[in-house]
Amino acid sequence: MATMIVRSTETLPIRAEADVVMVRQKARAVATEAGLGLVDVTKLVTATSELARNALIYGGGGTALIESLQDGIRKGVRLTFEDQGPGIPDIEKAMTDGYTSGSGMGLGLSGAKRLSNDFSIHSVVGQGTRVMIARWK
Amino acid sequence: MERIPILRMGDFLLVTIQVDMHDRLAMTLQDDLTTRISKTGATGVLIDISALEIVDSFIGRMISNISAMSRVLDAQTVIVGMQPAVAITLVELGLTLPGVKTALDVEKGMQMLRVIGGGSVVPPESDGDDDRQEY
Numbered sequence: 555m556a557t558m559i560v561r562s563t564e565t566l567p568i569r570a571e572a573d574v575v576m577v578r579q580k581a582r583a584v585a586t587e588a589g590l591g592l593v594d595v596t597k598l599v600t601a602t603s604e605l606a607r608n609a610l611i612y613g614g615g616g617t618a619l620i621e622s623l624q625d626g627i628r629k630g631v632r633l634t635f636e637d638q639g640p641g642i643p644d645i646e647k648a649m650t651d652g653y654t655s656g657s658g659m660g661l662g663l664s665g666a667k668r669l670s671n672d673f674s675i676h677s678v679v680g681q682g683t684r685v686m687i688a689r690w691k
Numbered sequence: 692m693e694r695i696p697i698l699r700m701g702d703f704l705l706v707t708i709q710v711d712m713h714d715r716l717a718m719t720l721q722d723d724l725t726t727r728i729s730k731t732g733a734t735g736v737l738i739d740i741s742a743l744e745i746v747d748s749f750i751g752r753m754i755s756n757i758s759a760m761s762r763v764l765d766a767q768t769v770i771v772g773m774q775p776a777v778a779i780t781l782v783e784l785g786l787t788l789p790g791v792k793t794a795l796d797v798e799k800g801m802q803m804l805r806v807i808g809g810g811s812v813v814p815p816e817s818d819g820d821d822d823r824q825e826y
């Protein structure tokens with residue numbers, strides 16, 4: 555049975571809007587290097603942008619872990635966004651298309667899920683939020 | 692402060708987005724365009740996004756806002772050059788951009804604006820007697 559190998563890993567801070575741009579660019583570089591096609595790269599980077607912005611705006615800042623993965627012959631990219639912000643009291647509601655507690659379009663979480671092959675979210679009120687996405691070649 | 696340039700071409704304003712915009716830069720562009728439309732009385736706005744590698748919900752909202760705001764000021768906005776991968780992604784993200792006009796490239800966008808607005812791409816200070824193109 556094949557085991558999953560982490561080919562590279564990098565953690566980037568998300569403290570300002572310019573960091574969101576940096577995370578997008580790094581995600582693009584890693585996804586392209588892993589051999590993902592343009593549409594897959596675009597989907598992953600768009601999801602990345604949404605989740606990095608959420609970590610900044612709602613989470614008060616955090617980090618993005620970018621990993622290049624190999625699972626057997628499959629290559630992919632996984633991103634984990636983490637913050638120590640207020641957490642999400644009702645994840646189901648937050649995942650609903652169009653729901654925003656701020657002034658957004660309410661498509662970040664639900665859209666990021668649709669744009670990714672793997673998606674998971676873990677949030678504890680008062681402790682923070684962690685969202686993981688992955689896209690495979 | 693960093694800004695995205697807005698070019699004037701006769702009755703139209705042309706914006707070419709060439710950088711990966713952070714959110715505040717996008718907001719600034721929205722504000723700058725509003726000011727320029729009301730100052731110049733432009734009848735059309737052309738936004739070339741062919742260099743944009745993604746359109747996320749924030750940029751999508753900016754595009755919707757610019758389009759709606761220009762209509763209020765009696766101008767039309769056309770978004771041109773969206774990359775196919777961006778368009779595919781936009782749909783899956785769930786963004787529909789209702790009321791936003793799009794065209795394949797700058798030339799087609801220009802044509803669209805002329806048909807809708809009847810404006811001219813010839814600068815008003817040019818020597819032509821009546822360069823206004825009517826459709």
Ligand SMILES: Nc1ncnc2c1ncn2[C@@H]1O[C@H](COP(=O)(O)OP(=O)(O)O)[C@@H](O)[C@H]1O
Pocket residue numbers: 604608609612613637639640641642648649653654655656657658659660661662663664683748
């Ligand atoms: N990292 C986070 N920390 C706390 N709340 C969050 C976080 N991410 C998302 N949320 C909550 O989920 C809602 C929906 O998020 P999203 O789908 O990205 O839409 P939007 O950003 O437009 O509000 C947000 O309005 C916010 O209330």
Ligand SMILES: [Mg+2]
Pocket residue numbers: 604607608658661662663
């Ligand atoms: Mg969001």
